[in-house]
Amino acid sequence: MSEPTMAPGQPGDARELAALVSAVRTKVRRDLRMTSFPLLLLGSATAAGVIPQVATAGHGGFGPLGVGDWLTGLLITVAFAVMWLVYRRRALRGGVGRPAGFGAATGLGFFLTMSGGLIAMAFAGPFLLFGLGLLMVGIWQRNRFLAWWAVLIGGIGVFEGFFGITNRLSASVWRGWEHPAIYLVLALLTILAGLLARRRENRTR
C-alpha cells in the first residue's frame, strides 16, 4: 500500500480511505465471524436442551424437576467451551482475534451447573448462564450487539425462569409445555439473529 496521492481533506481521499476501512473491516469480520458464530452455536445448544422438554411436556415431563434446565445449562457451557477453543485456535494459527470472555463464560457455566451456583440456576433457569456468559463475551470483545442480545434475551429468559410470562397467561392457554416453549422461542430467535448477523458479516458496510 502506498502513501495517499491526494492531499488529506480532498473528497476523493476521504472517500477512498472510508472505502478502504469498510473493506478491511468486512474482511476481518468474515474471518472471525465474531457475532454470528456465538449466536448460532448458543442458540443451537439452547434449542437442543429445550426441545426434549417441549416434546415430553405432555407425557410426564423430561425426568425429575429441573433436570431439563440443568441439561440446557450444561449444553450452553459446552457451547462456550467450544467457542473458547475455536477462537483460541484461530488466534494462534490464523493470527487474528482473541478468545477474550469465552473462557470466563465457560468458568461461569461450570460454576452454575456443577457447584455452588446450581441453586441460582435452579431458580432462574438456564438463561441466567446464557445472559451472563454472553454479556461477558460482548463486553470483553467490545461487541455491542452481543452485549445487547445477552441483556434482552437473557433478561426475558430469566424473567420466564421465575415463570414471569407463563404466570401471566390465561388458564385456558396453560398446557404445561409453554415454559420450555418460551425458552425454545428465545433460542430460535437467537439462531435467527445469528443468521442475520452472518448475512451482515458477508456484506460490505
Added chain:
Amino acid sequence: MSDGQDLAGRGAAGGGPQAPDSHPALTFDDVVHQRTRLGILAVLAEAGEADFPYLRTVLGLTDGNLGRHLQILDDAGLIMISKGYHRRRPRTWATITATGRRALDGELASMRALMKRLDAASTE
C-alpha cells in the same frame, strides 16, 4: 503536523477544542490519516489483536513497510506491540489501545463530516 492540525491539537482523535463551524479536514490526525495506518487500526479495532503475517496479508504490505507503520502507531500510543513465541517461532502481535480506538473513531467521524459537507456543497 500540519498548521491546521497544530491549531486543532490532534483533532477529533485528541479531543482538542474545535470551533463549531471549523472545516472537518482540520480535525484529521496526520498519524491516523494515512492509508496503511488507517487500515492497521481498522483491522485491530475489529479483531482486537492481530499478528504481523495477518496484517501483512490483509493489507497487502511488505515486511518493511508494515514494520515502519506499526512503529509509528506504537510511538503515538495508538497500538501496543508485543513479541512472543508460538511453537518455537517468533511472533509479533499488535493490539489496539483505547487511545487508538478513539483516534480511529474520531478520524472516521471527521471523514464522514467532510464527505457530508462536500455532498451538500455539490448539490447546491
